[in-house]
Amino acid sequence: MAITHLKRGKPDTLRIEEHTQVRSVVEGILSDIEMRGDAAIRELSAKFDKYMPESFRLSEGDIDALMNRVSPRDIADIKFAQAQVRNFAQAQRNSIKDIEVETLPG
Numbered sequence: 001m002a003i004t005h006l007k008r009g010k011p012d013t014l015r016i017e018e019h020t021q022v023r024s025v026v027e028g029i030l031s032d033i034e035m036r037g038d039a040a041i042r043e044l045s046a047k048f049d050k051y052m053p054e055s056f057r058l059s060e061g062d063i064d065a066l067m068n069r070v071s072p073r074d075i076a077d078i079k080f081a082q083a084q085v086r087n088f089a090q091a092q093r094n095s096i097k098d099i100e101v102e103t104l105p106g
Contacts, residue, residue: 029044038056041056042056
């Protein structure tokens with residue numbers, strides 16, 4: 001029985017070229033943000049999200065209003081995920097021991 005492929009992946013050379021292009025774009029964006037800060041963020045927000053607020057800083061009232069739109073189930077799920085990440089990180093941190101080794105005399 002012959003194998004029939006419905007879809008094949010891109011050739012490695014094309015994938016590598018695309019990854020290189022993506023890396024270049026991302027590095028350029030990060031460099032621009034590093035050099036121009038908030039001005040670059042504002043331009044990117046307008047370009048990609050069509051979002052142009054007067055300020056990106058949310059007030060306490062804005063935060064409260066947004067939090068009220070999140071379902072109790074979603075809040076519980078987020079808190080559960082946070083606890084799992086914290087527990088794992090703490091266990092990992094607890095497993096790291098300080099050592100002192102003298103590789104050569106003196």
